[in-house]
Amino acid sequence: MALTGKARKGAFHKADGLAGRLLAWYDAHHRDLPWRVPPSALAKGVRPDPYHVWLSEIMLQQTTVEAVKPYFRKFLDKWPEVTDLAAAEPEDVMKAWAGLGYYSRARNLKKCADLVAALPGSRFPNDETGLRELPGIGAYTAAAIAAIAFGRKAVVIDGNVERVMSRLFEIRTPLPDSKPEIRALLGELVPDERSGDFAQAMMDLGATVCTPKRPRCMLCPVREDCRAVLAGDPELLPVRGEKADKPRRRGAAYVAVRSDGAILLRTRPEKGLLGGMSEVPTTGWTARIDGETSVKSAPFPADWRRAGSISHVFTHFELELDVYRAEVKGATALAGHWWSPIAAIHDEALPTVMKKVIESAIPGATKRRH
Ligand code: SF4
Numbered sequence: 001m002a003l004t005g006k007a008r009k010g011a012f013h014k015a016d017g018l019a020g021r022l023l024a025w026y027d028a029h030h031r032d033l034p035w036r037v038p039p040s041a042l043a044k045g046v047r048p049d050p051y052h053v054w055l056s057e058i059m060l061q062q063t064t065v066e067a068v069k070p071y072f073r074k075f076l077d078k079w080p081e082v083t084d085l086a087a088a089e090p091e092d093v094m095k096a097w098a099g100l101g102y103y104s105r106a107r108n109l110k111k112c113a114d115l116v117a118a119l120p121g122s123r124f125p126n127d128e129t130g131l132r133e134l135p136g137i138g139a140y141t142a143a144a145i146a147a148i149a150f151g152r153k154a155v156v157i158d159g160n161v162e163r164v165m166s167r168l169f170e171i172r173t174p175l176p177d178s179k180p181e182i183r184a185l186l187g188e189l190v191p192d193e194r195s196g197d198f199a200q201a202m203m204d205l206g207a208t209v210c211t212p213k214r215p216r217c218m219l220c221p222v223r224e225d226c227r228a229v230l231a232g233d234p235e236l237l238p239v240r241g242e243k244a245d246k247p248r249r250r251g252a253a254y255v256a257v258r259s260d261g262a263i264l265l266r267t268r269p270e271k272g273l274l275g276g277m278s279e280v281p282t283t284g285w286t287a288r289i290d291g292e293t294s295v296k297s298a299p300f301p302a303d304w305r306r307a308g309s310i311s312h313v314f315t316h317f318e319l320e321l322d323v324y325r326a327e328v329k330g331a332t333a334l335a336g337h338w339w340s341p342i343a344a345i346h347d348e349a350l351p352t353v354m355k356k357v358i359e360s361a362i363p364g365a366t367k368r369r370h
Contacts, residue, residue: 019198048149052076054082058136131145147196153195164202255280255361258329265339267279280357
């Protein structure tokens with residue numbers, strides 16, 4: 001049976017116990033990750049390096065833990081401090097990032113390092129509000145850095161945490177409608193002490209025990225608190241609304257138009273979705289709204305104006321792209337890009353989603369025959 005409001009209130013009273021059990025489990029079973037300070041070291045006074053936490057969180061935004069590990073080490077070898085990264089040539093950062101994908105993250109990484117290096121003491125802001133001012137840092141990333149690097153009592157929710165919370169509290173309201181409830185409940189659980197470890201413990205629990213399929217409830221440290229186990233159907237949670245059957249991703253696309261009408265294009269990476277096809281510059285297509293979907297992430301400075309938005313359904317996700325357009329007078333040259341004459345646009349290898357983008361900025365462009 002789903003929790004009533006009163007029962008949930010009772011659950012709050014157990015929060016300390018639940019958080020305590022989770023933290024005790026984390027102490028013994030946490031994942032060893034190169035960017036992490038383990039609980040034993042924290043207890044001896046070792047503090048997480050905000051640069052390490054930030055770097056890892058940016059890399060992890062659209063990439064798996066295993067894929068990120070070698071890149072994280074490589075970046076720290078090359079640029080041990082945020083000031084080193086700020087002093088690096090942008091091309092070198094892009095080269096070091098090559099293969100991690102979603103290159104707007106690398107550009108924002110560099111911009112963010114430049115800004116932080118210029119702050120007093122070259123120190124990162126130590127709260128969510130200050131962190132969100134920085135390029136590439138949205139709500140989730142700011143909360144994660146604030147909690148992990150600075151011990152702030154922040155509510156850190158990613159997909160893993162949504163799943164764990166939906167099961168713990170037997171939330172049958174479909175996602176995404178249940179997000180406010182999940183946030184409120186998690187806010188009650190976050191302990192005053194060790195909030196960074198608590199956030200990482202929730203992530204680890206979701207990644208290693210409370211997995212989407214076949215959760216390992218027998219090994220779960222919060223089993224006695226878990227309403228879904230009592231109900232006998234944890235694997236059926238979280239419920240996803242019809243619209244949420246496909247995950248939704250977001251991004252921004254930038255249609256640069258030269259004075260002769262030519263449009264700036266580039267080729268997508270050979271591997272991956274729409275590999276090798278042509279596109280206008282876009283941000284990464286991310287499940288998180290992380291500050292990468294605005295004009296701030298445009299490929300170069302120009303008078304970018306919002307031209308509309310498009311949506312497109314892929315096999316595994318729905319994509320929403322905000323479209324920006326700018327008139328470009330000079331011959332802006334970007335490596336790997338080319339100017340495609342408007343008369344030749346329909347001959348380009350443009351996938352449907354990119355035709356929609358260009359149509360949104362220049363109605364009729366992809367249909368013209370000259
Ligand atoms: Fe997830 Fe099972 Fe633990 Fe509940 S008991 S939180 S369903 S692993």
